[in-house]
Amino acid sequence: xxxxxxxxxxxxxxxxxxxxxxxxxxxxxxxxxxxxxxxxxxxxxxxxxxxxxxxxxxxxxxxxxxxxxxxxxxxxxxxxxxxxxxxxxxxxxxxxxxxxxxxxxxxxxxxxxxx
Amino acid sequence: xxxxxxxxxxxxxxxxxxxxxxxxxxxxxxxxxxxxxxxxxxxxxxxxxxxxxxxxxxxxxxxxxxxxxxxxxxxxxxxxxxxxxxxxxxxxxxxxxxxxxxxxxxxxxxxxx
Numbered sequence: 001x002x003x004x005x006x007x008x009x010x011x012x013x014x015x016x017x018x019x020x021x022x023x024x025x026x027x028x029x030x031x032x033x034x035x036x037x038x039x040x041x042x043x044x045x046x047x048x049x050x051x052x053x054x055x056x057x058x059x060x061x062x063x064x065x066x067x068x069x070x071x072x073x074x075x076x077x078x079x080x081x082x083x084x085x086x087x088x089x090x091x092x093x094x095x096x097x098x099x100x101x102x103x104x105x106x107x108x109x110x111x112x113x114x115x
Numbered sequence: 116x117x118x119x120x121x122x123x124x125x126x127x128x129x130x131x132x133x134x135x136x137x138x139x140x141x142x143x144x145x146x147x148x149x150x151x152x153x154x155x156x157x158x159x160x161x162x163x164x165x166x167x168x169x170x171x172x173x174x175x176x177x178x179x180x181x182x183x184x185x186x187x188x189x190x191x192x193x194x195x196x197x198x199x200x201x202x203x204x205x206x207x208x209x210x211x212x213x214x215x216x217x218x219x220x221x222x223x224x225x226x227x228x
Contacts, residue, residue: 004158033216035218041220042121042220042221043218044218058215090158090159102147102164103161103164104151104159104216106159106160107158108156108157108158109158
């Protein structure tokens with residue numbers, strides 16, 4: 001089954017304690033992206049990757065890091081989490097921009113609470 | 116700059132009634148337009164999309180949307196809603212070359228019995 005898998009589903013942590021949210025896709029997609037969802041703000045892009053070793057900032061990259069060492073994996077790293085990073089996070093992937101099958105595949109989300 | 120506006124944050128509607136969720140976009144170049152749905156405790160999934168061609172687009176679960184270039188709108192409609200349509204709906208736009216989706220703030224559709 002084609003899917004994007006995020007882990008963990010829920011995470012509670014404390015300010016300053018480094019954490020990683022994993023994301024993996026089994027569709028051989030080139031493009032992967034991270035979003036955060038906050039009430040009243042919709043989805044905002046954090047980082048994206050066009051391919052292995054190619055990453056770029058989205059609209060709200062501050063406080064986050066990513067890496068793309070393998071095509072299937074795109075982890076999101078919070079080196080020193082702060083309470084304003086409490087949010088619902090989604091990983092997404094897609095095959096190639098603009099073809100007739102254009103769409104984003106989303107993971108189930110990670111609800112992060114930073115105390 | 117590209118932007119997507121969903122003016123209605125919440126839309127209550129009775130079961131079997133019609134519904135329209137509004138979406139307006141701004142872009143100086145050609146755009147691709149999408150509606151995604153998010154059911155409770157789930158990720159987003161594609162409802163329908165407009166890439167080119169016919170301006171009336173049909174999607175899953177009986178939804179449809181019409182691309183109106185002159186009004187820069189892409190409103191989502193369903194003639195008769197069900198309880199199971201209760202969800203949050205996101206409009207999104209993307210332009211070729213930016214590789215980036217811009218999402219609206221979402222509209223919560225609540226279908227009442």
